[in-house]
Amino acid sequence: MVKEIERAxxxxxxxxxxxxxxxxxxxxxxxxxVAIPHPLGNPNLSYEDEKAxxxxxxxxxxxxxxxxxxxxxxxx
Amino acid sequence: MIKVVHYxxxxxxxxxxxxxxxxxxxxxxxxxxxxxALNAAFKGQAQIVATIICxxxxxxxxxxxxxxxxxxxxxxxxxxxxxxxxxxxxxRYGSACGSICKHVKENLSIPVLTGMYIENPGVDLYKRxxxxxxxxxxxxxxxxxxxxxxxxALKLINEEEIESPEKEGYIxxxxxINYFASERGSKRAVDMLxxxxxxxxxxxxxxxxxxxxxxxxxxxxxxxxxxxALVTSGGIVPKGNPDKIESSSASKFGKxxxxxxxxxxxxxxxxxxxxxxxxxxxxxxxxxxxxxxLRELEKEGKIGSLHRYYYSTVGNGTAVANAKxxxxxxxxxxxxxxxxxxxxxxx
Numbered sequence: 001m002v003k004e005i006e007r008a009x010x011x012x013x014x015x016x017x018x019x020x021x022x023x024x025x026x027x028x029x030x031x032x033x034v035a036i037p038h039p040l041g042n043p044n045l046s047y048e049d050e051k052a053x054x055x056x057x058x059x060x061x062x063x064x065x066x067x068x069x070x071x072x073x074x075x076x
Numbered sequence: 077m078i079k080v081v082h083y084x085x086x087x088x089x090x091x092x093x094x095x096x097x098x099x100x101x102x103x104x105x106x107x108x109x110x111x112x113a114l115n116a117a118f119k120g121q122a123q124i125v126a127t128i129i130c131x132x133x134x135x136x137x138x139x140x141x142x143x144x145x146x147x148x149x150x151x152x153x154x155x156x157x158x159x160x161x162x163x164x165x166x167x168r169y170g171s172a173c174g175s176i177c178k179h180v181k182e183n184l185s186i187p188v189l190t191g192m193y194i195e196n197p198g199v200d201l202y203k204r205x206x207x208x209x210x211x212x213x214x215x216x217x218x219x220x221x222x223x224x225x226x227x228x229a230l231k232l233i234n235e236e237e238i239e240s241p242e243k244e245g246y247i248x249x250x251x252x253i254n255y256f257a258s259e260r261g262s263k264r265a266v267d268m269l270x271x272x273x274x275x276x277x278x279x280x281x282x283x284x285x286x287x288x289x290x291x292x293x294x295x296x297x298x299x300x301x302x303x304x305a306l307v308t309s310g311g312i313v314p315k316g317n318p319d320k321i322e323s324s325s326a327s328k329f330g331k332x333x334x335x336x337x338x339x340x341x342x343x344x345x346x347x348x349x350x351x352x353x354x355x356x357x358x359x360x361x362x363x364x365x366x367x368x369x370l371r372e373l374e375k376e377g378k379i380g381s382l383h384r385y386y387y388s389t390v391g392n393g394t395a396v397a398n399a400k401x402x403x404x405x406x407x408x409x410x411x412x413x414x415x416x417x418x419x420x421x422x423x
Binding site: 007009018020028033043069 | 200368372373406
């Protein structure tokens with residue numbers, strides 16, 4: 001899906017936990033996330049801290065969308 | 077006696093389903109689950125001395141640690157052969173099987189083998205490093221896979237000549253081997269050309285690698301005015317799963333209106349995904365689809381707007397052809413709706 005969206009002309013950032021799979025499927029902008037069942041959260045944190053963590057990750061994704069790249073790039 | 081160590085995930089290791097996918101690796105003496113049939117298929121020539129069981133999510137999230145812990149466990153048994161799976165079309169399991177096989181091969185210099193369905197992401201990651209028997213996409217193919225795995229395993233141990241992927245049933249590794257053909261090259265080339273002209277099937281002797289890569293698009297320059305859309309393969313749907321998206325092998329995607337939605341709660345949204353423990357996403361679907369923080373960013377003017385609809389499917393054993401179709405259709409609609417960039421989340 002990531003690849004087809006990119007192919008259609010839209011910049012897309014893939015937020016996922018297993019980066020090697022994301023690379024294999026051909027995502028170009030990759031933001032690694034927390035864990036498979038909760039990529040954008042961490043149930044061990046308080047509600048506020050969890051939301052702050054999620055916001056940080058989404059901001060990273062937005063930054064990735066604003067970054068010119070030539071090849072597959074992981075935004076750590 | 078040839079000693080074999082076998083690797084299984086929590087499911088085939090008979091520990092449990094997704095609720096046990098986080099378990100750390102541990103050893104059981106002898107064979108477990110599919111190991112029984114595998115052991116029988118060795119017909120007394122080899123024996124599974126131990127089985128290592130590890131949760132799929134644990135391995136995927138802690139690859140370095142997991143593979144080293146497992147390597148130490150394997151070493152104790154001084155095996156002559158290591159077999160993982162088969163993993164069929166289970167993505168995390170296949171990736172783990174490939175990863176651990178490669179690690180064992182590199183560190184213990186013993187033959188290794190696994191089995192997967194051709195679309196398992198573990199295939200592209202590891203087919204150049206190891207032998208992967210080609211299996212069906214679900215455990216229905218176990219009976220088919222086991223004899224092939226046992227036969228290739230014994231050949232590897234006995235250092236017999238490994239024949240072509242078609243004959244042995246493994247997935248092509250991109251390795252070329254010299255051999256004496258019965259006819260010279262020019263004749264073979266002309267024969268092939270004639271078949272091609274006639275529209276008949278022919279086998280090329282020099283396959284081109286299949287690099288389907290898409291070049292990255294230019295970045296967003298004016299994010300404060302951009303319309304951003306959310307797409308997920310994590311199966312987030314309005315509670316009740318109105319489109320009945322399948323929990324695995326999804327045949328469709330859903331499009332959901334989130335106008336006026338500022339937070340996904342356990343009363344309004346859930347996951348339809350059957351390939352990960354749904355507890356966390358069902359409690360708070362923002363953990364997979366970050367609507368809450370995108371609304372904040374929208375309010376603060378950090379992004380132009382969040383697109384009115386989000387798109388969702390279940391990425392769990394989904395056929396590549398289907399995923400491709402979903403992606404094309406979704407992109408087409410997003411472009412028509414004036415979306416400028418996409419955040420796609422996966423579990």
